[in-house]
Amino acid sequence: MSTSGYGRAMMLLLCLPIVFVAGCWDSKDIDNRLMLGVMGLEKRSVDSPLNVWFRFPLPKGAQDGTTSKQDFFTTSQYGQTVSDAMNKVRYKLPKALDPSSTRAILLDESLAKTGVDPYLEFAIRERSVPLDAVVAVIRGNMERIFTHANPTGELTGIYTKLFFEKYAGGIPRKNRTMLWEVYAKLYNPLHSNLIPLLTEGKQNSYVLAGNAIFVKDKLVGELNLDESLLYEIFTHRFHDSEVELMSKSDIRIVHNHTRVSTSFKDGKPIIRLDTSLVTTLIDSSRYRRQNASEVVAEFEADLNAHAKSMFEKTQRLGADVFGFGDRFRSRLQPSEYEKWPEMFKHAEISYSFRVDLRNTGLEFLD
């Protein structure tokens, strides 16, 4: 064998042990893992420990050996922190707990009122839960939500994800919020969190009740469903279409555009919103008929009323859930950013709506 050939052979021999050690660490077969679908964080009072709910989807193969017809497994665990609860729940599980596929994190309303920051930090620090998991606040009995089967049969975790995703059951009012958004806004003094608020459903797992307003990491108020629609329009988060019910007719918003202009006047933020909406009429009363201009006038009045109540609520709380503060980044010094919630309370916010009613359909309005 030549010298170079010998060298190559030696090199190959030296590299061979790598093949044998590959997979020695971090390898757990998928059969030996319990993939977490949804996680629920519950805290009944300030002094009570954190209770973490875990719901795991069970693959078909795993169900064959069980007497239960359920396609999921639920358990809960008390702990000081989420990581503590996750460590302790491992004492009960026959397989490895794998939170890397978590699709949703549900926060109990009481916990949200005491502050969510200490309970969400684990996700980004340890990178254990995906940052694109959806987050929602739950009002009601979390146990029932976690222990009852999904009414439409989707796998655990997927149900909650589909509930919010715009490619499935998501509608603008549902305001899909992902974990990274919540976490980013916890640190951004110019933008407060607005997280979907779900209530325990009688027939379904849960029902959308509105959106929870946060100041820093604490739940302080909520937007109702109509106000949530305005929030989506003003923040350019509106997608697809949405129905607005009125006294004598129902309207579908199909397109919208909002122009936001901001300025400072005597140290006071001035925010101007000009919204144009393209709508279609989907239903009208047979007994109390309206013409097109009356429908538009009523719709505009409704929008103005919702916008007024929404801004009154958020300004009173100093919660800029719209992120208007980000538009003032260049005009404020970084040291002034923390003062933004107070400045937002006194901001002059004006808005106008231009509604274009497409007189389409098989029945024309006068």
Added chain:
Amino acid sequence: MKRLSTLSGYDMLAIQMLYKGAVAGFIYPNFIIRSTEGAYWIPIAVWAAGALLSSWIFSRLLAQLNGEKLIAGIHASIGGIWTCVICLPVIFFLLTALVVMLRAYTEVITMTMLPTTPIAFLNGMLIAPAILALAGMMPIVRAARVFFLLTLLLTLVLLIVGLSDVHWITGAPWIRTNGDFLLDKRFYAASFIWMGFVITSLIGPHTRHSARRNWKMYSAALLCTLPLIMGYIYLPVMTFGRELSKRLTFPFISKMDSISHYWILFENLTAIFVSVTMFYLFIVIALKLHAIGEMVAVIMPRANKRWIHSGAFLVVYASATLLVSWRVVENITILTIGLRLYVMFVFPLFGLLALAYGRRAGKEGAL
């Protein structure tokens, strides 16, 4: 006549872009984001101008060589002892740069994919580029040409996908700066991404023509990679905001983690980013090890090339394995600021002086 195996223009472009891809995605964004409260593009632009100046001085130096290698030319002019004096900081810089690069990458793998795999095992990835470095310059260049096409395409896709959930207003202020970064050590620590021309200057023979062409291609590569560098910094900032981005160790990796689209077939974009970066790293680590080998071979002409490479491999591997904490990696980058400034600006000036001295001594000898 034997053709000089100098880098072609395309090779230079590919290597310089691979270099930026290898170093711009990890520690760099965090350093820049934490270095200023003003617009981020300004410190980037200041360093880009500094890099152009440094590479221009280097190109003047390389233009003095007539098909020689840089260190060999300096050695022929001023002798072994003085060559050793001016080159030792460069060798030390290359070794620390290799340690930081390797350790930063293995830290990323630990954080993203293999949390319990020992760092000592992950550092073993150094074997492949070490073998490539031993094979010589042209095998590295040929590998670079292949990797360049593959990685450039994937990086472009990742950057385009990274535009989702971006809000331009959170990137503000876009114009304002008070020059605060000039007083921040992290701004100077971020100099390591502008060292690409130094690496290619230390390997291979150079001529007046190749020096001029290489500088032009370096400038072109710098312009082409600016969007990449900006993307690594601004995409996380425009997604998470400045406040959270400052707290993230690897902002671009968190950005990749946050992307969620129905139409994306791959669930884990972070794994793709980390894998693509591995290709970048293979080439850059091989180039640096090769540069160390070439320098030591000139200073210690009797030393066996394989032993030199094995020694460099062991030093880098052992040092990277001994670095337990991520903070130590950051501190090394900060502590070696002076070393990098020497390599970028002082070393080429010493080189010019050395070559001028050699020419003068040669003329006097001829008289």
